[in-house]
Amino acid sequence: MADHCAVTIPLRRIDRIRLYINTARKSLAAIRAETGADYLLNGTLYDMVSFLPVCHLKADGEVFCRPAYSVAGYAWDRGADLSMVTLPDEARQNYIACTPLIVGGRRVEKLTYDPGQGGKRGRSAMGIKDGRLALYCTRDGGTMARTPEQLRDDLLAAGWESAIMLDGGGSSQCDFAGQQVESGRAVHDLILVYLKKEGNTVSETKTVVLDAGHDASNLANRSPDGTYYEHEFCLDMAKRMSAHLRRCGVTVVETRPDGTAVSLAERCAMANAIQDLDLFVSLHSNAAGGSGWSSARGWSAYLYGPGGEREQAAQAILARVREAGTAVRSAPIVYDPSLYVLKHTAAPAVLIEHAFHTNEADVENLKSDVWRAAMAEAQARGIADYLGVAWVSETPQEPAADEELEQAVDALAAAGVIDSPDRWKALEYTDKSVRALLIKMAAKLA
């Protein structure tokens, strides 16, 4: 029996994270046998007399506990979209809270917990580390028993970006793919993680969805002077980026390969139907102010929330965009949980606002073929960096070797008619050199 178990799981390998409500008071081993989950960990704090949870808890759309206060916790729909948010979160299907330990990379100075949870006890925690789901459990009464403050400091030292403490003491128990911390207690709820089943043969091919924002019927998103339409730019950018990514061996699915209208729900359904989708990128241009020109300008990327693989993807793209020298907003990464395609895609999702079509300097860029080409390459390079895919350069078409010409040049060089055969083979001759050649050859015949 282990004293201490800790694992991190890449979000993209997760098929589902489920909150198991254990009203039948089964043991963890029985739940494992029943569900076939790969990782199991005890959940949030509950009242041992009433057997009801006392912290925010929602499972499969059903709210089991909704106290009057707001607190940082984890929310998700299917699992790979897990993120730390302020709870309650009406939009997500599942959430869990208990005691926040690390929020946004920062330690929570004064921890809030029930006096009964204090002292050196067994501890359970979940969080995000290196953009992965992190799970942690120590046995009550074991050598790794910790106070909540020590647990927080241990996890921070281990590089966790965010963390919450779950129910601890005698409730602490886990089975992380065979690594176990055992307890005789049947707890109210458990966190169950299921990996994607073809996990042993995870495809090496990376898949990206490119979502060209809007459709041809959208004529409202345009520059004030009517010389630029967002829908046209987005489609063109998707085509340019997909050419780069396909050349690098990435599978690209476009949500809107032509001008046809596709609803936001359909775009997300398309992405969510792809097993092992690595990244969803939505392409747009920004707008500010009313119907006239505005001063706001520059590139930015929108994410559902901070951290995780989406943040890594956005940072990788941003680094290449900066390298390309385009104008970037002072806060280029924006967190906005209200954007539909960011909220409803299971894969890491990034929405790019390339520039403001309401800014005169930006709109000149948006319309420029040279700027579009540079941005398409920069962003595709950023995506390749994130995916770990080697960049394949565009190779200019080499003219096929002209063997007939080469043989003729070699024969003339051997006969002493020409003296720089390499230049003739490379077609580096002028009217003058051809004239000289003709005169020399006629002299040979004489």
Ligand SMILES: [Zn+2]
């Ligand atoms: Zn847009």
